[in-house]
Amino acid sequence: MQRGLTLIPADEARRILSETPAVGTERVPLREAGGRVLGAALRAPEDVPAERRAVMDGYAVRAADVRAASELASLALVGAVPMGEIFAGAVAAGEAVAISTGGFLPAGADAVVMVEHTSSTGESEGGGRSVEIGRAVASGANVIQAGEDYAAGDDVLPAGRRLRPQDLAALATFGVAEVTVFRRPRVAVLSTGNELCEPGATPRPGQVRDANQYALGAQVEAAGGVAIYGGIVRDDAGALREVVARALAEHDALILSGGSSVGTKDVAAEAMLGLPAPGVLFHGIDIRPGKPTLFARAGGKPVVGMPGFPTSSLIVFDAFIRPMLWRLGGEVGRHTWAARRRARLARAQPSVVGREDYVRVRLVTRAGDPELWAEPLSGGSAAISNVVRADGLVRVAADEAGVAAGAPVDVFLY
């Protein structure tokens, strides 16, 4: 175990992180609401459709007139429903009105005969135009009834839902041109470490380029937040405390990369000890990789100390910090790993009971074998190539001593 860390179980870390309070809401135009989190539940303010509509091109009729059409029925064609308007008259017995898909059903009619089941109109007996109906229809055929899609008062969308394209269709349908959504959480991201230089620089001997800040920024944005890049802070407790205080004053959350190891040079964990209450909630999770992860709350704002190895940082973010940011952004009910594939583990993965492991895997198929295989990638946390090559992660749960070769596993997809 790393010196000075008190590890808590992964489930306990998840419980603490899930208690993160949400930011406030704002109103945005419908066009900008895609992917945002709905701030207030939507109940149907009215019936949809408002009136009966045709769902096929054809003729609005009284079903009784054509119900027994074992032979062709001839109806007097008395007009057409103009799109975007309602038919001025009504359909009487023996009459039909032409209608297009989406048209509002005229009074008197109760069904639509598809145009494919009619024949071209000619002169009726009285000298007007007529339509020949080749198939019987029941009342309600090819019609969507008023309120059939949604009845006034129906639950449409719950608060806390991340809005999908179809949800925008529902909002538009109900006339919600401006949507109440949670603000996108503004998350400051910064790196600590005297050994770091910017990606654009040529490292001096002993230096490496800062990779974590850019990966974390992209992860924050993909989780629905706005990343505020704070740059590289040197290992100086005073400077760091100042940067942390300023970030927390201006933003909703702070993620510090490399600030959670208990190495000789580390001052980040120290700077965290001075945070406002409740302060540090845990420092160390019984997981691999990512053990030294730190989490604090300062005046309601989350502060995360990420492990310094890029691979550990990437995995801890996805497994623990991303769901926390979803909560911060108001989202509820989302599964951390919705996107997954079932596969067989290609190589045994030993673990220890109590510790939760995340194994980087590549999905492969083998010639003449219908199974999908999850191939663990070699290379420790100090290497990034394994996570760049990975298709996803396999979790070895805390109550498992490992996973045998060939065992079925869920692969959490990147």
Next chain:
Amino acid sequence: MQRGLTLIPADEARRILSETPAVGTERVPLREAGGRVLGAALRAPEDVPAERRAVMDGYAVRAADVRAASELASLALVGAVPMGEIFAGAVAAGEAVAISTGGFLPAGADAVVMVEHTSSTGESEGGGRSVEIGRAVASGANVIQAGEDYAAGDDVLPAGRRLRPQDLAALATFGVAEVTVFRRPRVAVLSTGNELCEPGATPRPGQVRDANQYALGAQVEAAGGVAIYGGIVRDDAGALREVVARALAEHDALILSGGSSVGTKDVAAEAMLGLPAPGVLFHGIDIRPGKPTLFARAGGKPVVGMPGFPTSSLIVFDAFIRPMLWRLGGEVGRHTWAARRRARLARAQPSVVGREDYVRVRLVTRAGDPELWAEPLSGGSAAISNVVRADGLVRVAADEAGVAAGAPVDVFLY
């Protein structure tokens, strides 16, 4: 079959759509490259790491000095590696140098003893400080070798990859501060139909609010494009032809909602017939829902006529148009339905051989039953509630006559 449509098989539609040429590239700062599509492959320009580095806090030693440490070995502590710099001297036989995780290994040393396996330093025989080593290490222990993560010349990222957070870490590591990515395709979206009004308006009798344009815009953005909202165009062939020509002059692609039915009022399909070569490539796919989908290419730019029902439009976009936009945006090798769950179909779904069906389903569990069930949602294409309530889609392939109740299915997740 709808009048005037010649249906092509779904596979044939996919083949035609997959031939969409990609837009050009541009250079963006690393911070903005997350989720963008890489325009040029990255090969490692140098070894990573550049030099051997410690992957643990501890002491850099010569493994030969401690290999047989059945009892404590005492080494002279001759200094510490300063983070971000290299150790000025070298480690000679019998010597150790303190080192932090990430530190560059000093000359002469070939392994790191973890700090947990040492005891506090005291005076050595010669009067200097010393460190007691409690465990033998092999050469290379707790060290990542130069080039172990990536060797110069290694393939790192292929062109056409949508950049994930870990890919940004790789780009940063190799000093790519500006990234060549494909432009985000600019996709004009507009709705046609005299029956439509804006979401912010109160529909007159016979009108409904335009929902598709907002759903399509959100789908375009989620597919990596930039949505340009063109508003509602009335059913007037001349006006529509003008709008289409202008959109194609200014943008990379055009999606027309409601412009693909062959109903009496439809002029959109007509306007498409006047497009520059190769023009209309298909009008009608043997699928349900979404049969009347139209696809054209005008001077290399894709033009799509979407079915007018919101549910059909949503599903056709995800199944056919989204992969086409990925191609337009330069992305290659992505599976249309990567995110899926295995479940059992709760109710039989009849289909006909030759036609590909998409069934909206909700994922449910039942008390005392470990299985996940996919429950088909009722309501036709004219209703949006089923797709708003859905967790995903089940595809009934063209060569299947249906799927039996209880059969295992892949659910393509929203």
